[in-house]
Amino acid sequence: MSEVLVLVDAVDGAVRKSTTELLTAARRLGEPAAVWVGPGISDAAIAALGEYGATKVYVADGADLAQHPVAPAAEVLAQLVQQVAPAAVLVPSTADGKEVAGRLAIKVDSGIITDAVDVAADGDRIVATQSVFGGSTIVHSTVTRGVPIITVRGNAVAPEAAPASPARQDVSVSLSDAARKATITGHSAATKGGRPELAEAQVVVSGGRGVGSPDGFAVIESLADSLGAAVGASRAATDAGWYPHQYQVGQTGKTVSPQLYIANGISGAIQHRAGMQTSKTIVVVNKDPEAPIFELADFGVVGDLFAVVPQLTEEINKRK
Amino acid sequence: MTGEEPSVKIAVCVKQVPDTWAEKKLRAADSRLDREAADGVMNELDEYAVEEALQLIEAHGGEVVVVSMGPDRASETVRKALSMGADAGVHIVDDALGGSDAIATSAVIAAALAGRGFDLVIFGSESTDARMSVVPAMVAERLGWAQLTFAQKVEVSGSTVTIERVTESGFATVTAALPAVVSVVEKINEPRYPSFKGIMAAKKKPVETLSVSDLGLESAAVGAGAAWSAVNDFAARPPKAAGTVVTDEGDGGVKVADFLATQKFI
Numbered sequence: 001m002s003e004v005l006v007l008v009d010a011v012d013g014a015v016r017k018s019t020t021e022l023l024t025a026a027r028r029l030g031e032p033a034a035v036w037v038g039p040g041i042s043d044a045a046i047a048a049l050g051e052y053g054a055t056k057v058y059v060a061d062g063a064d065l066a067q068h069p070v071a072p073a074a075e076v077l078a079q080l081v082q083q084v085a086p087a088a089v090l091v092p093s094t095a096d097g098k099e100v101a102g103r104l105a106i107k108v109d110s111g112i113i114t115d116a117v118d119v120a121a122d123g124d125r126i127v128a129t130q131s132v133f134g135g136s137t138i139v140h141s142t143v144t145r146g147v148p149i150i151t152v153r154g155n156a157v158a159p160e161a162a163p164a165s166p167a168r169q170d171v172s173v174s175l176s177d178a179a180r181k182a183t184i185t186g187h188s189a190a191t192k193g194g195r196p197e198l199a200e201a202q203v204v205v206s207g208g209r210g211v212g213s214p215d216g217f218a219v220i221e222s223l224a225d226s227l228g229a230a231v232g233a234s235r236a237a238t239d240a241g242w243y244p245h246q247y248q249v250g251q252t253g254k255t256v257s258p259q260l261y262i263a264n265g266i267s268g269a270i271q272h273r274a275g276m277q278t279s280k281t282i283v284v285v286n287k288d289p290e291a292p293i294f295e296l297a298d299f300g301v302v303g304d305l306f307a308v309v310p311q312l313t314e315e316i317n318k319r320k
Numbered sequence: 321m322t323g324e325e326p327s328v329k330i331a332v333c334v335k336q337v338p339d340t341w342a343e344k345k346l347r348a349a350d351s352r353l354d355r356e357a358a359d360g361v362m363n364e365l366d367e368y369a370v371e372e373a374l375q376l377i378e379a380h381g382g383e384v385v386v387v388s389m390g391p392d393r394a395s396e397t398v399r400k401a402l403s404m405g406a407d408a409g410v411h412i413v414d415d416a417l418g419g420s421d422a423i424a425t426s427a428v429i430a431a432a433l434a435g436r437g438f439d440l441v442i443f444g445s446e447s448t449d450a451r452m453s454v455v456p457a458m459v460a461e462r463l464g465w466a467q468l469t470f471a472q473k474v475e476v477s478g479s480t481v482t483i484e485r486v487t488e489s490g491f492a493t494v495t496a497a498l499p500a501v502v503s504v505v506e507k508i509n510e511p512r513y514p515s516f517k518g519i520m521a522a523k524k525k526p527v528e529t530l531s532v533s534d535l536g537l538e539s540a541a542v543g544a545g546a547a548w549s550a551v552n553d554f555a556a557r558p559p560k561a562a563g564t565v566v567t568d569e570g571d572g573g574v575k576v577a578d579f580l581a582t583q584k585f586i
Contacts, residue, residue, distance in 0.1 A: 017584065069485065069494055070457060070467060074458070095445075095453065095470050095486070102454030103461040111548030112422065114452045127552060132451075133344040138555055139351075156433040161532030179468035181496050183484075197488055227585070245472075245507040251340060251448055252364060253507050260585050270341055281583055283565075283576060294565055299579040303568025311573025316471060316586050320578065 002087035003251045004030040007073060007100065008049065014042040015048045019157035022152055023052035025119050027162060029093065029126055030087040031055050034166070035080060038066040039074040046166055053107055053162040060171040064180075070096060071179035074103035081108045081147055081175060088118070093151040094199065103152045104150055110146025117156035117257075117278075126150070134251070134274030148207045154199040155257050196224075198247065199214045200232035203260045204279070206249055208234035208272070210265020211307055212288060222265060226316040232256065232276075234266045235306040250275035264305045268293020270275075285309060303314045327381035328476055328498075330373040330439040330569050331433055332406065334366040336397040336448040337392045344449065350544065351551035352419050353449055356538055357390075362397045365444025367404075367511035373442050374405045374508065380476060385406050385438075386539060389417060391427050395527070402522035403514035409527035416532050419544025428542060431434035431535040433571075434463060438499060443471050445503040456503040466496030469503040483557070 003046035004026040009016045019034070026032035029256045032058040036050040041059050049057050057082060065072040077089060077100065089104065091097040105112040110259035123141045126148045130139040143149070198204065205227065207220040217231075224231045233243035235250050249256055251274040266272055268284075268291055276282075277296060284293050284300040294300045301308050342358035362370075362545055380537045386401035388394050389412040398409040412432055420428070443456040460467035468474075471483035472491060479498045484491040485551060487507055514522070532539050556582055565576055580586045 050386055070469075071461075074412070074461070098453045099457035099467070099469060102422065102426075102452075102457040105454075105548075106426070106461045111547050112454065114454065116528075128470075131557070134517075136343065136557055137346060138557055139346070140552040140554065141549055142552055178461075178464045180499070182494050183496065184485075184492050184494050186493040188484075188492075199488075224362050245505075246488070248506075252446075260580075260583075263543045270343075278522070281344075281585075284565075284577070285576070286570070289565075289567075296560065297565060298563040298583075299576060300563060300565035301568050301572040301576060302565065303572045306568075308568050308572040308576070311571075312576045313573075314578070315574055315577035319581070319586055 002030040003033040003088045005077060005084070005089045006032055006034050007091045007097065008034050008036045008055070009094065009097070010036070010040065010045065013045060015045055016237055017159065018154045019049070019155065019275050020052040021157040022090045022092060023054055024159045025050065025152060025157045026090050027053045029119060029121050033058060033084070033086070035077060036061065037076050039057065039063050044170055050164050050166040051161050052159060053164050055164050056165045057166045057168050058171050058218050059168055060173050061146070062173065064175065065173070067184055067186060068175070068180050069101045071103060071182070072173070072175055073100045074107060075175060075179050076171060076173050078107040080171065086147060088148040088150060088168050091149065091151045093153045099153050101149050104188045105149050108146060109197045110149050111143035112149045113141050113143060114151045115153050116150050117153050119150060119152065134270060135277035145252055153255070153257065163253045196228070196230045197251070197254055198230045198232055198254050201256070202257045202258050203229035204232045204249070204256050204276070205229045205233035205264070205268060206234065207237055207264050208266030209236040211237055211242060217243055219306060219313070223262065223309050223313045234272050263293055264309055266293055267291045270295065324468055326478065328376060328439045329382055329386050330364070330376060331387050331438045331445045332369050332373045332384060332401065333429060333441060334370065334386055334388045334397055334401055335363045335447050335449055336360040336388065336394040338361045340364060340448050346551070346554050350419070351554060352544065360393055360396065360399050361449045361477040363444055365446055365504065365506060368506060368508055369444045370401045370404050370406060370440045371509045371511040372504050374512070375570055376440070376474070376476055380423055385410060387429065387432055388412065389425060391418070398527055399522050401493070402525045403519040404512055405518060408525055410530060411527055412530045412535070414532045416539035419547065420542050421547040421549060422452055422454050422458060423548050424542040424546055426455050426462055428535060428537065429455070430459050430462035431537055433459070440476070440498065441501050443501070443503040444495045445505050456501055460501035463501065468496055470496050471504050472507040474504065474508070475504055478585060480577065
């Protein structure tokens, strides 16, 4: 059976949830072979990859691989594609991942499909499912040249454990001059709160124009914390400076598809809907009964979020 | 002691896309985006790219050339960039380009940029129609230039460019020698509105039009027929069943909690 290369996304040496989702998807298409690029590999990480079915882990662990953005991972994958002739390459649909996939496509003369929410084998071809235009259209697509390179959206494929004992194979890569042209010289202090990352969270609690101020977001954060959720914000709220841009959900922000999305004080114009429309369950709190977002709601309350949200938070905490 | 900063020659790539606020649909006949169904506008993030280029030449001196690949009416988007202050335009227009995938688009753009002495090419990080975020990286790959993308801040000093690249936990500082490919995110600046004077001046600014063969490329290598991926089929998402909406009468929060309990979230 052909290998399916899966680019590992790890932070501080720990494998991220998106990688477990990609390994699960890869099992449908061939033998999952995880690809670790950069320093920090450990037996624990290899075991974690094996938990979700990786039968092989390619490790390219030079420190210089983490010193330059995007290009090194594309070179490692290109080398493996030539060596291994995989059935497909799966990459997380993050900013980095999409750019790695794009550069890889050029290097190995192959087509690319981004932001797939599902992949399936259909005879001898691989069909990707994409949810486009804010979730209004479902597309089935296929790469028609070369090795299919597919980026997979987070939280779209449910991870399923399938324990295997992966064989480690070290890969030596000498980076081209082009790959080393841009150098990472520093990182901002990690503003790591206790909350999950937006892209990975099972529950997202968002605030919009109705929140009214930076202080107003405190009630949003309390609700999020009662549910172990990530916090999101509409563009109106981030443009007004009430919450940082990196939490913006929408057309020019992040696209999320959690199990539960609670939208507070958000009207639901296309700009925002495009970022959260495919959430499995949607709850809405808004003062305006005509707000378009109620069309998406599985459950909605017309009311003042500053009354409803604290009451909801209290109820959730009471019932724990 | 004052040093003369060398001026910078900047290309800004812009794309005309369907109006953000309009519903987008694929055409039944060929599964391509229906671009006629809505007004065309400059891709929103490209406005930030144009603004950043203009701010850089205001600081350093130089020239901004707006580059766009698109059908005839994409010339409106080129004019908009000129009316914001870009100096000249390059419009790549050719019937053969219709339906090009990102692979072909990046080849066309790279061919248009190469050999013109640009120090920097700036893109918006993503377009609101395809939302792939791959073309800037692909162009960097093709040109062999440094890639500094998802920038919330850009600084040029001498022949070096440094950006703050947005990451999930904050940002990374990335630096490279020119020439380089940069893409920008919304946070970077506030795009200016074209002034009346700018709109009038734009009408006289030069716009070069280029065909596929002007770029030394083959028609067979671009367009729908050359794409390396294909849509097999598509359908509208089935409409969601209507949910329950209640009015808060002092118990709205409790009712939501009850709903969450029935759905086993709490």
